[in-house]
Amino acid sequence: MRFSADVHLHSRYSRATSKDLDLERLFLGAKLKGIQVVGTGDAMHPRWLDEIEEKLEPAESGLYSLKPEYRRIIEGQVPASCAAPVRFLLSVEISNIYKRRERVRKVHNCVFLPDFAAARRLQARLERIGNIASDGRPILGLDSRDLLELVLDSSPQSYLIPAHIWTPWFSALGSKSGFDSIEECYGDLSGQIFALETGLSSDPPMNWRLSRLDPYALVSNSDAHSPRNLGREATLYDTELSFDAIRRALADPLDPGLAGTIEFFPEEGKYHFDGHRLCKARLSPEETARRKGLCPVCGAAVTIGVLSRVEELADRPAGERGGRARPFTRLVPLAEIAASSLGLSGSETKSVGGICRALVESLGSELSVLIESSLDDIARVAGERIAEGIGRVRAGEVEIAPGYDGEYGVVRLFPEAESAESRGQLALF
Amino acid sequence: MAAPFPELNALQLAAATYAGRHLLIQAGPGTGKTHTLAHRIAFLAERLDAGQRVLAVTFTVQAAAEMRGRLERLLPSFERSVKASTFHGFCLELLRSGAGEPFKIAPPETAAGLLARRVPGLGDRDRRALIARSTLQKSLDRRDDGGDDLALYDGTLRSLGYLDYEDLIIETIASLEGGALDACVRSFPFLCVDEYQDINPLQHRLVKLLARAGARVTAIGDANQAIYGFRGSDAAIFRSFTEDFPGAERLSLRESYRTPVRLVAASSQLIAAGDARRLPDLVLVRRDAGRLVVHRAASEAAEAEYVVHQVERLVGGTSLYSLDSGRVGTTAAGARSFGDIAVLYRVNGRRRRLEEAFRRSGIPYRTSGDLPLSRLPGVHDLLVALDLVAGRPSDEADERFSGEEVRRGIEALSRIRGARGVPALLDEALGMPGIRALMGGAGEEDIESLRRRALLAPTLESFLDDVALSRPEDPLDRRSERVALMTLHAAKGLEFPTIFIVGCEEGSIPLRTSGSDEEEERRLLYVAMTRPREELFITWAAHRGAVSEELPSSFLSAIDDSLVEHEAAERKRGGKDRQLPLFDA
Numbered sequence A: 001m002r003f004s005a006d007v008h009l010h011s012r013y014s015r016a017t018s019k020d021l022d023l024e025r026l027f028l029g030a031k032l033k034g035i036q037v038v039g040t041g042d043a044m045h046p047r048w049l050d051e052i053e054e055k056l057e058p059a060e061s062g063l064y065s066l067k068p069e070y071r072r073i074i075e076g077q078v079p080a081s082c083a084a085p086v087r088f089l090l091s092v093e094i095s096n097i098y099k100r101r102e103r104v105r106k107v108h109n110c111v112f113l114p115d116f117a118a119a120r121r122l123q124a125r126l127e128r129i130g131n132i133a134s135d136g137r138p139i140l141g142l143d144s145r146d147l148l149e150l151v152l153d154s155s156p157q158s159y160l161i162p163a164h165i166w167t168p169w170f171s172a173l174g175s176k177s178g179f180d181s182i183e184e185c186y187g188d189l190s191g192q193i194f195a196l197e198t199g200l201s202s203d204p205p206m207n208w209r210l211s212r213l214d215p216y217a218l219v220s221n222s223d224a225h226s227p228r229n230l231g232r233e234a235t236l237y238d239t240e241l242s243f244d245a246i247r248r249a250l251a252d253p254l255d256p257g258l259a260g261t262i263e264f265f266p267e268e269g270k271y272h273f274d275g276h277r278l279c280k281a282r283l284s285p286e287e288t289a290r291r292k293g294l295c296p297v298c299g300a301a302v303t304i305g306v307l308s309r310v311e312e313l314a315d316r317p318a319g320e321r322g323g324r325a326r327p328f329t330r331l332v333p334l335a336e337i338a339a340s341s342l343g344l345s346g347s348e349t350k351s352v353g354g355i356c357r358a359l360v361e362s363l364g365s366e367l368s369v370l371i372e373s374s375l376d377d378i379a380r381v382a383g384e385r386i387a388e389g390i391g392r393v394r395a396g397e398v399e400i401a402p403g404y405d406g407e408y409g410v411v412r413l414f415p416e417a418e419s420a421e422s423r424g425q426l427a428l429f
Numbered sequence B: 001m002a003a004p005f006p007e008l009n010a011l012q013l014a015a016a017t018y019a020g021r022h023l024l025i026q027a028g029p030g031t032g033k034t035h036t037l038a039h040r041i042a043f044l045a046e047r048l049d050a051g052q053r054v055l056a057v058t059f060t061v062q063a064a065a066e067m068r069g070r071l072e073r074l075l076p077s078f079e080r081s082v083k084a085s086t087f088h089g090f091c092l093e094l095l096r097s098g099a100g101e102p103f104k105i106a107p108p109e110t111a112a113g114l115l116a117r118r119v120p121g122l123g124d125r126d127r128r129a130l131i132a133r134s135t136l137q138k139s140l141d142r143r144d145d146g147g148d149d150l151a152l153y154d155g156t157l158r159s160l161g162y163l164d165y166e167d168l169i170i171e172t173i174a175s176l177e178g179g180a181l182d183a184c185v186r187s188f189p190f191l192c193v194d195e196y197q198d199i200n201p202l203q204h205r206l207v208k209l210l211a212r213a214g215a216r217v218t219a220i221g222d223a224n225q226a227i228y229g230f231r232g233s234d235a236a237i238f239r240s241f242t243e244d245f246p247g248a249e250r251l252s253l254r255e256s257y258r259t260p261v262r263l264v265a266a267s268s269q270l271i272a273a274g275d276a277r278r279l280p281d282l283v284l285v286r287r288d289a290g291r292l293v294v295h296r297a298a299s300e301a302a303e304a305e306y307v308v309h310q311v312e313r314l315v316g317g318t319s320l321y322s323l324d325s326g327r328v329g330t331t332a333a334g335a336r337s338f339g340d341i342a343v344l345y346r347v348n349g350r351r352r353r354l355e356e357a358f359r360r361s362g363i364p365y366r367t368s369g370d371l372p373l374s375r376l377p378g379v380h381d382l383l384v385a386l387d388l389v390a391g392r393p394s395d396e397a398d399e400r401f402s403g404e405e406v407r408r409g410i411e412a413l414s415r416i417r418g419a420r421g422v423p424a425l426l427d428e429a430l431g432m433p434g435i436r437a438l439m440g441g442a443g444e445e446d447i448e449s450l451r452r453r454a455l456l457a458p459t460l461e462s463f464l465d466d467v468a469l470s471r472p473e474d475p476l477d478r479r480s481e482r483v484a485l486m487t488l489h490a491a492k493g494l495e496f497p498t499i500f501i502v503g504c505e506e507g508s509i510p511l512r513t514s515g516s517d518e519e520e521e522r523r524l525l526y527v528a529m530t531r532p533r534e535e536l537f538i539t540w541a542a543h544r545g546a547v548s549e550e551l552p553s554s555f556l557s558a559i560d561d562s563l564v565e566h567e568a569a570e571r572k573r574g575g576k577d578r579q580l581p582l583f584d585a
């Protein structure tokens, strides 16, 4: 069957997450967004894992469903249009901070576990070497390679995917504290890495520019810290609904199960361009090169973003396809499209919420509205303007002020409607 | 003939290759003490006859392991030409090879267990005091003044077939005096003692005994770093070396490699304020200033928060949250990792707040002071069972050991004991359901650690001895980096790029309790201040608990203010990091 998966996200036990983020709300969020396989996130956290074990029950092999008694609490809020089942997969992101070859490395790694026994085994090991109870995304002083060894020890089915591999501060290939290759990061065990998470600030074509990434499956996840952001990126599968089938689709280049990804426009990601957030200096890679990497405001070295970093390591011209290329769809979250269409600056207003709810209730989950619904149907429910906005996103006709140094990029769907002043600013980019 | 060692400086070379009889090497902090000692041992090893070994005595088991590692690289023949161990380890080997009575070893924790059963009237506190007093009397080599306490303690251990650590030395001295001395000195013609400033009178007697019988003694250390007086060590022994060993030479290592300029200056001022004659005689090799920050925190809790915040800053932010919120400032270069940093405190009581703050932050940390391997739950029960297998009746075998299944297991193991190696025997034991049941709470890593030790043990007895002297270790532990939280004492001999010394209030450092020695407290702070390779943060809390206004340690007033960056208030959050001006030297 075809299904979408978003397996890198966080619970209320992670820093800076919404405090009401529990499994029921993850379930509801996944239903509304159109995600069938959702990660539990934070599966090493003792209290969260207890809650997971309490509220979920085994469904298909390696996947879990919300027990009926907990489903009942939330089911009233699920519109009839969002009937597809939701399954959970045990997942956790770990922040590895350690010194290798005289440099401090900070790498985020996503770990996926086939069952509670594996999760408890890994938890017992990590408990001894770090603090897994203070943050759902635990910080360990452990080499990524050694974490991988522990993950593989927890069960032969467990696997690890390097998270958002291009972000400058916390990733395997990041400019600030990563490595120049996956092999360098995971050493003798790098053969056990078969998939990479591209992160919000990069998309598949950027990754295809590195032939050394050809062997890897490219996946996308939301890294959501609240249910609202669930599914803003996701991975599509066309295979059996099970942990094994998902793993196989990623691990085996010949397996047809990996169907593609849902992507952000990479410019919207927080680290696409270079610059300094505090100096409000946003630099394209060309500008950064011209300024020798220094900030025009404060004179210090800028934070090198994803585009520059890819350029630095690329060995292929833009436009060529990589080894395990799959189709991908670029989307903008529905609330942002609605806000932009209505000329509102924030996407968390009441009217935007109302429009999104109406669309989902009458047409289906957010992903299906964004990808499948006819523009006529959308216009009928939410008006011509929003249908036009979604149409422009589908056609890739968007203007984006790229994100940099931790600042999200800003999407403009109707630049012609904006004031001459703001267009003047946009022209800078 | 060994080529002179090109990697040594002139003073180190002179010490390493000294050809006379006895030698005392004065080695200040960061002057390459261990490096020089390793070369000295290698030099002496070239001068051995067949069958002889250099005896290299270190202060801790870990230091012995480190020395073996260095020698392995330096000296191809080291396996057969050097015995590197602690005094206890050496004595144990000597006693085991002799024909004396069989015995087991009682670390203080084991002794406490034995006393609890045999002397039930004694409370926990009194029991620990009894053990401390008794072992101190023995360390001081003043057993005759031990009185009833010592008689009770020694009597209990001996009646159950146990020796404590000091007994290993006492028994060795007795055995040497009883006629084994010449053979011993023939086997070990050279004796090298590390950390000689912390030797105690009992150990001193052993060294003198060996020297009188012809052994040549090299001692190395630094009188300014003597910090174990409370355990019976006596820095005066260091100073009297040339009288104790007539004709002895005294050489000094002077080039300081570890410590940056400001910290050498500040720590030297600290020592000189106590006694100008003890001013460290050091030549600065490093030209960089380093940093010395003194921070006044409003309270203990604020102090702990300050430490955690600084650690986060030094590592350059530990989460995206820190970076996004500007808490750390994206321009701050995070050059440290967790393993580069240690936080030191004078008394364990200071640890709680720190641990709370570290736990909240999620920053991985470790504390020292774990139980010995042999006392870990589960492991302990296995060892008692193996004691029985080895035919060593154990006072700790409770009724669980007389159960049918366990008894049959032990009998079966005893039967195959002669025919199997230690690893196989251990595996056999671990495979028995009865024994496994005894071991309920044993951790997998601890069992792994036992397996590794079994591989190295020629006999079951030597395996049990080795475990009795070991602390738990997890190979993963060593691989994973954590901020180290430890006492000032535990920092001896270690070095880190960044050190925090917390709790520097008057009354805490120097610690004012009955029997505390202000000059030893001064040396203790000196040892701590000379551990960092790059930067030192000294913090104190202006208020503690509900009580009083505190004052900074009077020791700090010895340090010239121009060396110190003062940081009073907490830095405002959300702003950019203030770049502190660096002293340019």
Ligand SMILES: [Zn+2]
Binding pocket: A093, A108, A163, A164, A170
């Ligand atoms: Zn992450």
Ligand SMILES: [Zn+2]
Binding pocket: A276, A278, A279, A281, A295, A296, A297, A298, A299, A300
């Ligand atoms: Zn700037």
